[in-house]
Amino acid sequence: MASFRLTVNGTPRTVEVAADTPLLWVLRDALGLTGTKYGCGIGQCSACAVHVDGAPTRSCRVPISAAANRQITTIEGLAPARSHALQAAWIAEEVPQCGYCQSGQIMAAAALLATTPRPTDGEIDAALDAHICRCGTYQRIRRAVHRAAGTTRTESGQ
Amino acid sequence: MTRIGARAIGRREFLRAGALTGAGLYIGLRLDGAAELAAARPAEFAPNAYLRIGTDGAVTLFADHVELGQGAMTALPMIIAEELEVDWASVTVERMPPDPSAWPRFIRTVGSQSVRGSWQPLRVAGATAREMLVAAGAAGWQVAVSECRAERGFVVHAPTGRRASYGDLASAAAGVPVPRTPALKNPRDFRIIGTRVARVDIPAKVDGGAQYGIDVRVPGMLVATVLRPPSAGNCNASTRPPRAPSRACET
Numbered sequence: 001m002a003s004f005r006l007t008v009n010g011t012p013r014t015v016e017v018a019a020d021t022p023l024l025w026v027l028r029d030a031l032g033l034t035g036t037k038y039g040c041g042i043g044q045c046s047a048c049a050v051h052v053d054g055a056p057t058r059s060c061r062v063p064i065s066a067a068a069n070r071q072i073t074t075i076e077g078l079a080p081a082r083s084h085a086l087q088a089a090w091i092a093e094e095v096p097q098c099g100y101c102q103s104g105q106i107m108a109a110a111a112l113l114a115t116t117p118r119p120t121d122g123e124i125d126a127a128l129d130a131h132i133c134r135c136g137t138y139q140r141i142r143r144a145v146h147r148a149a150g151t152t153r154t155e156s157g158q
Numbered sequence: 159m160t161r162i163g164a165r166a167i168g169r170r171e172f173l174r175a176g177a178l179t180g181a182g183l184y185i186g187l188r189l190d191g192a193a194e195l196a197a198a199r200p201a202e203f204a205p206n207a208y209l210r211i212g213t214d215g216a217v218t219l220f221a222d223h224v225e226l227g228q229g230a231m232t233a234l235p236m237i238i239a240e241e242l243e244v245d246w247a248s249v250t251v252e253r254m255p256p257d258p259s260a261w262p263r264f265i266r267t268v269g270s271q272s273v274r275g276s277w278q279p280l281r282v283a284g285a286t287a288r289e290m291l292v293a294a295g296a297a298g299w300q301v302a303v304s305e306c307r308a309e310r311g312f313v314v315h316a317p318t319g320r321r322a323s324y325g326d327l328a329s330a331a332a333g334v335p336v337p338r339t340p341a342l343k344n345p346r347d348f349r350i351i352g353t354r355v356a357r358v359d360i361p362a363k364v365d366g367g368a369q370y371g372i373d374v375r376v377p378g379m380l381v382a383t384v385l386r387p388p389s390a391g392n393c394n395a396s397t398r399p400p401r402a403p404s405r406a407c408e409t
Contacts, residue, residue, distance in 0.1 A: 033366070034372075035367070075366035076365065076366045078365070082364060087365060090363075091361060094360060097228070098227035099227060102363050
């Protein structure tokens with residue numbers, strides 16, 4: 001066990017865990033932020049996606065030793081009171097069914113829009129195609145990303 | 159108990175077998191604080207476990223099926239609200255407390271039965287409350303029940319136009335005898351059922367607030383993990399993880 005410092009949703013935190021503890025479990029168990037989900041633990045489903053220094057990252061594959069001293073943003077810290085354009089779009093388009101994958105989907109979409117404010121379908125695919133949704137909400141995710149970005153499906157096509 | 163044999167059991171077959179044998183998919187789980195949720199506070203009108211009306215007029219409806227994203231937590235309260243005769247916008251939806259001893263019927267969310275199995279009982283639950291409120295209004299005005307009707311959270315006396323809100327009638331309604339066979343609405347008068355409403359479970363699913371089984375923590379909780387061998391039948395001690403999981407805590 002060792003002490004690690006990291007900034008989570010703007011707040012400095014210190015945790016005492018084994019160095020190889022995945023960031024996912026530090027967030028969920030040590031810090032009580034359960035909005036980030038465990039889906040597979042092997043980096044294959046992307047349910048665990050958070051931002052590490054702004055970059056979309058599968059937290060189940062990041063040991064705390066690699067996340068130390070970085071800025072972590074989780075779904076809880078994306079925006080206050082569901083005010084992010086993606087959150088409003090997700091609600092308007094009724095995207096989630098069971099909802100389990102959606103934290104990761106939204107975080108990846110948010111990282112996409114931060115770098116690519118008007119994404120094409122191809123760019124949405126590239127950003128999100130590693131995010132598995134067993135309920136099959138993919139089409140609604142795409143519509144919601146476009147809605148948040150103010151873009152449309154036919155813009156620049158695939 | 160379903161045996162996992164060589165033949166894969168299809169989902170529909172499993173569900174059908176479960177329904178026929180009465181094998182429930184539900185595992186009873188009592189959580190701290192459940193009991194306090196089940197008891198109605200004084201000065202609330204709670205003729206059954208599905209609804210509460212406060213003296214402030216607040217209408218709370220309880221969904222007794224699990225929301226999986228199939229919309230049960232929205233659809234079922236819609237049925238109650240329709241017969242109760244309130245505006246959907248005035249309703250707060252909560253989950254039925256997780257204490258089986260407080261439930262009016264055994265709840266299984268299974269087999270696409272949530273709406274079909276709830277349709278009649280929930281219409282009756284809402285209509286029961288509606289008739290008790292109308293009776294309370296009529297008694298208060300000392301007029302015939304037949305001259306009164308329920309309308310969007312109010313009881314109205316047609317000949318004089320007098321109105322009383324459900325909130326104002328909540329205390330009196332609690333004392334009205336429970337009707338055994340309340341009249342149900344004519345479907346042509348539906349204002350909620352058959353309309354598209356926003357699903358009540360979605361907002362919490364976009365901000366990390368929605369709770370799943372894996373998110374629940376209770377004091378002294380133990381965590382179990384299924385230990386699977388790396389390949390079928392390979393169950394030697396040598397295939398177990400080399401060390402126990404480390405404990406995480408914040409300093």
